[in-house]
Each structure stands twice: as structure tokens, then as C-alpha cells.
Amino acid sequence: MKLGDPNISMEKLNQAKILMEEEGIDTWLILTREGTDPSMPLLVSVRSVHLAAIFIRANGEHIVLTSASDFGSYEATGLFTKVIQYDSSVDEKFIDTFESLNVKKLALNVSESDHLCDGLTSGLYEWLSDRIGNEKLGEIEVSSEKILKQLRSVKTASELQLVKKAISLTNEIYEYVFQQVKPGMTEIEMGNIFVKEMKRRGVTNGLGNAFDLPMVCSVRNGLAHRKPGDFKVQPGDIVIFDFSLRYENYVSDIARTIYFLEQGQTAAPKDIQHAFDSAVKAIKETIQFMKPGHKGFEVDAVGRQVIEDNGYPTIRHSVGHQVGRDTHDGGTILGPKRVPKRPEVEGVLEVGEIYAIEPTVIQDDGLPCILVEENVVMTEKGAELLSVPQNELILIPSE
Incomplete structure (x- = not known):
């Protein structure tokens, strides 16, 4: 086969x-x-x-x-x-x-x-x-x-082009999803928009079964890597999407956060905006720090520190991981040192590696949570963005 x-x-x-x-x-x-x-x-x-x-x-x-x-x-x-x-x-x-x-x-x-x-x-x-x-x-x-x-880890030119195409299609689908979602929809209904668009483009999910729903989480109902549920989105909700797309055996891994405006609002509340700005700042500083030869735990420390300095709990997962044939593609991981020792976080960044960068604001009890995830490729000069970055919180109007 x-x-x-x-x-x-x-x-x-x-x-x-x-x-x-x-x-x-x-x-x-x-x-x-x-x-x-x-x-x-x-x-x-x-x-x-x-x-x-x-x-x-x-x-x-x-x-x-x-x-x-x-x-x-x-x-x-x-x-x-x-x-x-x-x-x-x-x-x-x-x-x-x-x-x-x-x-x-x-x-x-x-x-x-x-x-x-x-x-x-x-x-x-x-x-x-x-x-x-x-x-x-x-x-x-x-x-x-x-x-x-x-x-x-080190991608050939052909592999890089396939990952770029997967990322491009992911960006397209996200843009369409943002135009379609509205208050009153369930997490499952929003997830099915992704599936419909994958089928229309002849591609599949990069994680799990071919047409599984991506992660769709309304923060009010708990942020976790869980399956979308029948929770209906209401004005005032934060919703997080984490979506991996597979194109000719290579994948993307991009996450986005949106906010559903309440009646009369033109912007998100200050605590939500601050959480979003903190996550984006952590991503930017992480990417800026990434250079060939830096170790995984050194990169993790940069994004983690930004999240903590902005008043949030430390990240519960690694700041980043490799992407390629799989959504989590092994090799060097941008994670913290732990006991017992994790050899993967001791690995060094090399030219040609592709990483997903996701320093996340995670809080309990319904407090604002933000997940934005970007994909980058390592070059001799440092990390180069492959995804179109989310620099602004996406606002969905109330009806």
C-alpha cells in the first residue's frame, strides 16, 4: 500500500x-x-x-x-x-x-x-x-x-512546499469560518463548518480521523483538548479553535480565538483584550528569540515568562512543537525542563525545522483564556512566519 x-x-x-x-x-x-x-x-x-x-x-x-x-x-x-x-x-x-x-x-x-x-x-x-x-x-x-x-525535523524543499500549502488552505478555511459563525450556534455546528470546507477542498483533518471536528471550545464551558459539544455560544463568549489540516500527507497546526460581542459592545472587555494581547506578545517574543542553536527549553522560557509577567498562571503545556508529517512531529520540543529529564527539550533548533508556537493564557473558573498558534520555519537568520498571524482579536457581532 x-x-x-x-x-x-x-x-x-x-x-x-x-x-x-x-x-x-x-x-x-x-x-x-x-x-x-x-x-x-x-x-x-x-x-x-x-x-x-x-x-x-x-x-x-x-x-x-x-x-x-x-x-x-x-x-x-x-x-x-x-x-x-x-x-x-x-x-x-x-x-x-x-x-x-x-x-x-x-x-x-x-x-x-x-x-x-x-x-x-x-x-x-x-x-x-x-x-x-x-x-x-x-x-x-x-x-x-x-x-x-x-x-x-529538517524538511526538504518539497516538504516545505507541502506544509506551506496546508497552512494556506487552513488560513482560507478560517477566514470562511469567521464569516459564518454567529451567536446561538453550538460548538459542533461551528466545527462542522470546518469539515464541510475540508471536503470541498479535497483535504482532511491532520489530527485524528479524516473528518473529525477540530477543537472548538467555548471558554465558559471549559478549555481543554476536548471534543466539541452541544454548548450554544452566547454573546460575551470567548471561543477557541485549534485546527490541523492534512494536505498530501503534510499538516498545519493553527489556533485562533474569537469573541462574540454583547449587545452594544464595539470591543471586547479589558480583561479579555489584555489576555489576548499577552498571548500575542508571547508569540512574537518567542519567534523573535528563535535562532539556530538555541535549545528547546531556552525558547520555551521566553514565551512562558511573558505569560507569567502579564499576571497569568504558567503555561500547562510546551510553548511549541514541531509540525510536518504529523501535527506533533517529534524531535526538539519547545518545552520546560522537568524531572525525569526530557531529552527532546534539550534539542537544538536547526534550519529547515517547522514549529507551531502556542504560548497560551489558561485560567480556570471561566476567566479569560486565549489560544493563538502560529507556524514558523527555521532559517539561518531565525524563525520565519508561515501562517498569516492573528494580531487582533476577532470580534463577532451580536444579531
Whole structure:
């Protein structure tokens, strides 16, 4: 089954060759079946039904051992020097192929902290150990985590264009939604506007099922990553949208906040406006601070400090995260240091990474909450906005 664009997979495999050479890794082995390994859509663009053994080689001569039913899918990608078919059992051909490669350093998809780098199941690890021996495996195995994180994080030019298109479509849909929402609508009714517009454009939700509703929260009824409910929006309500759109396997992640004016109002109350201004200031200062080489926790501290300095509780989540094939795309996270240690917040920002920036005003008991989320790409000079920023609170008139 095809999962993506083989041309992008070729770009990623070319990146992998360079990274493997830098780390002294001659062979990277991916063992997968029934879609068990999350690196497959990125690297190979095929979903194996049966067990497949994929040898990614630093010399570019990639090999796959595959069943008869999956053979055509792998061959069609054009990614492999050899596509070797096995019949009832892969064992003999696996051992022959492995021994012929004279592997010195073998990368495997194992990670203690990043699920996107932890695709090798315990059962397949035992299978591998049985085939080549515990002692031999112990001598040559290393984690692929470092190179896989970089491959997911640093986008190629083709990947960046697809994310930009997802962001552009997200902006379009938001503009339409703002024209359609009105007092008396439920959260579900507002969410269904997004679904209708996704279907009209031939795209899907980037998070969850294809046509799930995005997050739609009237603050009066509690701010959380919850499903929209039958709560009817009233004048005086703050409503937050958090929407991820998937375009050709790449996603956006943008959040917006609107306010429903009460009768006679021409602006939001001061406490709501102050909360909004604080969130936007935190976003701007975070983006301004972001430079290649800064660590994730250092960036988090900037946005977090702005929120706290403006009189609000500290943010309950990270200030930002990466976006790409997934809405939360692994790699470096713009989050605080914690115990136990989180390796992802110790990561450094690199050119080509795409981040969602979301320092949020979160309060309980119906007090003003604001979520604005922007998407940026890292360049040599710093973070460059990809989304059209929300600099003003969107005001919906009463009827």
C-alpha cells in the first residue's frame, strides 16, 4: 500500500546517507509488518502487510526483503537497488542478505522517549536476535534515534512546499469560518463548518480521523483538548479553535480565538483584550528569540515568562512543537525542563525545522483564556512566519 510520494522518500533517503556517514553507520535496518513502524511513510512510502526487512545503506544501495503480495509496492517506488521476494519464510534470505553486507554498525528504530523513533517491536527484535545471534547483535547495534529525529525535523524543499500549502488552505478555511459563525450556534455546528470546507477542498483533518471536528471550545464551558459539544455560544463568549489540516500527507497546526460581542459592545472587555494581547506578545517574543542553536527549553522560557509577567498562571503545556508529517512531529520540543529529564527539550533548533508556537493564557473558573498558534520555519537568520498571524482579536457581532 502506498503511503506517500516516493520522490520525497528519495529525498529523505539521500539525507539519511549523509547522516549515516557522519555517525559511522553503514546499515540501517527497519523491520515492519502491518504498519508497525512510524518511520515507513517518511522513508519508504509503503505500508507492509507482511514482514519486510528494509536495509538502508550508507552507500545508497538499499535492499528490501518482501513477501509476494507486497513486492509490487516496493518495486514501484524505485528506491531500492534490490527488491528480493521471499515465499513462506523470510529467514533464509534474510540471513544470506545480512551476511553478504558485512555490517559493522547497525542502526535500529529503538528509543526510550520518542514514539516516532521507537518502531521496532519487541517481538521483531527477538526475531532479529534469534537470526543473527545475541552476541553479534550486541556488538553492532545502535539506536537510529539521532538520525531519524533529524530526518523528520529538517524538511526538504518539497516538504516545505507541502506544509506551506496546508497552512494556506487552513488560513482560507478560517477566514470562511469567521464569516459564518454567529451567536446561538453550538460548538459542533461551528466545527462542522470546518469539515464541510475540508471536503470541498479535497483535504482532511491532520489530527485524528479524516473528518473529525477540530477543537472548538467555548471558554465558559471549559478549555481543554476536548471534543466539541452541544454548548450554544452566547454573546460575551470567548471561543477557541485549534485546527490541523492534512494536505498530501503534510499538516498545519493553527489556533485562533474569537469573541462574540454583547449587545452594544464595539470591543471586547479589558480583561479579555489584555489576555489576548499577552498571548500575542508571547508569540512574537518567542519567534523573535528563535535562532539556530538555541535549545528547546531556552525558547520555551521566553514565551512562558511573558505569560507569567502579564499576571497569568504558567503555561500547562510546551510553548511549541514541531509540525510536518504529523501535527506533533517529534524531535526538539519547545518545552520546560522537568524531572525525569526530557531529552527532546534539550534539542537544538536547526534550519529547515517547522514549529507551531502556542504560548497560551489558561485560567480556570471561566476567566479569560486565549489560544493563538502560529507556524514558523527555521532559517539561518531565525524563525520565519508561515501562517498569516492573528494580531487582533476577532470580534463577532451580536444579531
